Amino acid sequence: MNLINPLSLFGNDLCSVQNPSAYIGGEFGSVVKNHTSSDGLFNYCIAFPDVYTIGMANQAIKIIYNGLNKKSNIRCERVFAVETDFEDLLKKHDAPLYTLETGMPLNQVDMIGFSIGYELGITGVLSILDLGRVPLLKKDRGESDPIVVAGGCGATNPAPFSDFFDAVFIGEAEGGMFELIEELAEMKKNGAGRAELLQHLSEHPSIWTEGMSEEKCGHSVARRAIWSDFGKLPSVESFMPLPNVKPVQDHGVVEIMRGCPNGCRFCHAGVYYRPQRAKTKQLIFDDVDKLVNEAGYREISLTSLSSADYPNIEDLLDDLNARYKSQNVSFQLPSLKVNSFSLPLLEKLSEVRKSGLTFAVETPEEAWQLRLNKEVYAQHLVDVILDAKKRGWNKAKFYFMVGLPFPETEELTEEKAIVDFLIDLQNRTRIQCNVNVGTFIPKPHTAYQWVRQISPEESERKLSYIRDHLPRGKFHVGTHDVNTSYLEGLLSRGDKRAGKVILSAYKKGARLDAWENHLRENLKHWESAFAEADFDVKESILRERGKDEVLPWDDVSLGVSKNFYKKEWDKNEKEELTPKCKPDCDHRCGVCNNKTCVNIDNKPQDVQKSIQLSSNSVYPEWNIPVMYRVIFQFTKKNGGEDISHLSQIEFFNRAVLKSSLPVIYTTGFNPLPRLEFASTLSLGISSDAEIASTVLYENITESDFISSLNRHLPSSIQIQKAFVFPVTNQRRRESLSTGLWGNVYEYSFKCPVGEVKHFFDSELSKPFLDKSSLCEFSFDDSDGNKVLAKLLFQKDRPFRNALEEYFGKKIWEIVTIHKIQTLAKPDITGWTSEINAAYQSSLENMKNHSEMLEINARFKEKILKPEENMKAANANAISYFELYQRIALVNKELISQRDSLMEKKADKKRM
Template sequence: MNNNPYISNKDLGNILNSVEKPGRYVGGEFGAITGTPSKNDFKVCIVFPDLYEIGMSNQAVRILYKLFNETPGIHAERAFSPAPDFQKALEEKLIPIYSLENGIPVSDFDVLAVTVGYELSFSNYLSFLKAGKIPIRSKDRNNRHPLIIAGGPAMTNPAPWGDFIDAVYIGEAEGRVSEDLLNLKALKSSGADRVELLARIAEMKGYWTPGNTITQRISWIGFGKEKGSPAVFPIPSMIPVQDHGVIEIMRGCPNKCRFCHAGVFYRPFRQKSIRRILEEAEFLVNKCGYRDITLSSLSTGDYSNLEPLVKQLNTLYADKRISFSLPSLRVNSITLSLIGNLGTVRKSGLTFAVETPTVKGQKGINKEVPADRVIEILREAKKEGWKLAKFYFMLGLPVDNGDDEAEAIVDYLINIQKSSSMNLNVNLGTFIPKPHTPFQRSAQLTDEEAITKIRLIKDGLRSNKRIRFSFHSPYVSFLEGIISRGDKQSGELAYQAWMNGACFDAWDDRMDRDAWRKAIAEADWEVEKESCRERSIEEELPWDSISLGVSEKHLNCESSRSEDGTLT
């Protein structure tokens, strides 16, 4: 923290010495801003409602940090959720949660810009408000409190959040958010109160507020045309969950997987030039010190010049032992020569997001992953020295997988392993229907239904010691589904769970199932039945006031194609 902060290390006393990972709370990272806000600056706190090491792995935090701090008149700092031990210690000392750069209590900012990457941040967000001494409900806030504007892919159904958030920005921030903040700054400087500021936000393009009839998503046409340094700062002072440099080589996706919310949210499909990617790589290596760099996108294998790009990167950096990884490759986009180029420095695991095992099921989700092609790739990879491949599946997709989905997954994996002789790491998640996708009205497996199938898969794979199987908790997926497709009563349920002690619900080792079970048992509606059921085609949906640019007619047409097993 700065030498002249609102809250200093002296104020924290012995707290930092008594909590786990105190580096989460002190700031001072390489690349963080060093100045204090001027009297006329509009102060914005970028909030990621999870632990530091999670938030500092999130590219949106860096994008907003660069965007706001490069805008004259805006001063932006960061704050993350405190772990329970630190939050308890702060409460005992009557110290509010604060920003990392200057120790400013979050309640002293003009705006909290909350970036929400996943729905189960809900309870963390409420805990953050409590730690910041900010009223939980929007109606209880006044002119002394900051405006709270949320954004991110998990906010395209704002209905559950409506009582707890002031506004939601729908879309990509680079295009207009800085300008919008400057407009709010001017209005506030002229004497506008909270009510007037919220009324102005409701009139702005791309912002949802309770009562808005329709909010259109904002996209940024400038992607791929960036100049200057990339959005990489600050560099984390402790090891984050994803400890590598990131170059976003594409935004959007040319494929149209019917389950995929991100593919809709990040439309249209855009690419960076090889020249720009090389500039960013040089910056990450020589200015930031990264030795592992991810070429990131929703479907990196679809980058139009991928193989020439990888060859150029290897030519420039292989002798420095810099490795480049591709996190999302479709089997139809992988060439055998690309496999060789990827393993030049280090051979990270090859990843295959198969999702569903049968040919008809894959056509239903509009994503083909032919087993014979996977086997061909793995055999070649083994020749090049790879020993491990990772596979991802989703359980409960609304497609035709034959009479026994669990058996089909087992058969697919055993065939792949025996035919390729590779070690396989398999992770299974339970499908969650997402708003604004062709499957938005589909049913979701209950926790019990999913567990039954998971046990069958575990038993079926037990005899093959070269297949390591893990799964994401279907109960956590059930909770995510409550908020993902929920309405105002779902938000109240999540609030009650939080009141019962729920927090860090996306963490298997931290979530409090009893807090949720108590809230669900005491709810005056059938939570599991209502949350997991199929929605009829005539039914109004809680997110109908949000438009991501894809018509309801198109989504329904794609849903029908899925039922027929027809590719788009």
């Protein structure tokens, strides 16, 4: 297999794309199984049809990734959809899309598995296949091509995607997918070819294949796989790897419950994840322990479709807060049902830090709520919001839908009901309302699967009314793009004919349609594909289906019978509620059986501390007389040069949080480790000499500090040396940036040597060659294209700008830059006077004040003389470590003399 190393293949060209670290792998916690000629592993690529920052926040991806990598005969690696700039870069270098861990070209893996959480990701699927040089249509794939499969709640109607996927797994991966892939791995090891693997795949009861039948594969309906032991057995770890780029949702996630008891008639996810299964408190604590101590998270979401319906949710939050509050860990719940939200629950969610208040109302009219099988108690919602305001919340978010199958009149329409409800709510609570309104799509496998979908024109009329009638200032209104909803209707409710429309739109340029900004640009491609179709696309999307009509998704069963959906529709018409699901419910839907059933048995438990808590509690620097400052130097290379400064800060914050280092924290609402970086390194520049500092409340050896942090940092960022010395809170610490003189770089030019020398002969180079600039340059005798550049900090960026102006290219096209050394000023004017002023202020009430002044006068002699300062300014800069060794001597003697003075004062009092 010809593996791809993106760092060597693309080099500095990675600087031409947004978020280059999303394409290089090497994340902390990634699983790398090195290739050998005889490893015989089954190469599985887990693919997510959206960009890295979305995919790395997806739990399903990480569950499958870690679950498969636990198998000794499977190598599972990741790939994500790419932005158009990286697509252009692949084409420029004539390279296929590859996996992140070891760079396997997609067309050389054994299987590609797409996690489809949202139907609009289908053009992302085609983009990944196309860039990976895998035939888009399954009929065009041969023996040497990968098997392409899909799964997820967005693929429960496989018909629109049937041209592209060889097979679709229906249900939860833990319910049999891992074992199925392991069987395929064994078959491959024993010599089975693609056709044999596909045949075995098709015979699994949860696998959908086009044209499946009892004769061909043993079943004509693919039945959802369910992990019946969810909540009873430990879940697959789903927090590693930690991303190189901050994802859209950057917090720890613990799935506390799977399934929902409420049975909202419009909710596809509520059917897909049935039945309700609550995780034991012990397992939840085990998961949180790992998120805090192994991943470094301090904000954790307790997720499910309806987290407030978790049994004894308030007791759970009490126990979690009691255990983790000292580590500044906060817990949040996702969007909540109003009637599940209690005031005590509100108190517990705000104990450490306040999370957002979000309420899924859907529709405000009571009769319409009964149709949805949902109740929203308006007065209860007002009470919750008023109480939240007393506790410091000043805004709340509300979700609504238009286009639901309600009997509207001229006097009562959905849009008017939403506006009247919100204005009344705001008048009663005076809270800032963030309102999000979408268009309802009648999803397969729900009681509303037969109803019509409103047209984009109807949707826009309703949404415009809401935007126009809610006063700005009191309301911030966001509405979903009507074309997104229209297209989603085609992809979720369409039949096989939709496949040709999808392929046509993709070939015309449609990409990343789940993003509204991309869809606006792609809309012309979809409209053209609709116009070229051999059927009425609009009619197929919007029309009402007959109750006895054969639907495109009838060959998939999520466990709920069609008769149950019909009964639920009848209750919708009568405005009747169906009770919550429970172990002995009287409205059997067909999911529960002897093996699978509702599991809400969560009696009070004595939770054991399965993992030792970190001693890294949050310490501010109040009343700590002597602290220890650490100056450390770290490398940023082998991919580190493509990691942004903000991501670098996040890496170090996490590393400190995961370690047991006695680091002092900032004060305020969200305490963070006290970390300071001397400078910001531009993307694309590698370094052996980045400088940073932190402050400790206990002394530690340099080697322990380095090893503690390096264990939790990615290999592309590693600390090489550190220097620890005492400081006191009685004087201001010198900032690293104040002491910065400049840097020494190695510039490796990509143009001929003559052109480099012409630049240094040009007018543009003169400001940097003049002696007053304090910069120095020397050519490498062995390689004329390499220049050693010693640049004053203020000249650093101007020098690169001059190169860009002279060569007419971006800097990464001209030169590769590597930082060799970070230089400091030998002395900082004013430090001596600051030391005196601080100590005079702190000791002004002490006796022997004159003695302290005498001590400070002696300290002046320990700092370089003024004439030496001037000499140093003429480019004789020193390393940061040499500078802080001098500062350390001053600090140590200050502390010693302070202690001596305090002791003398105490002696005099005793006398």
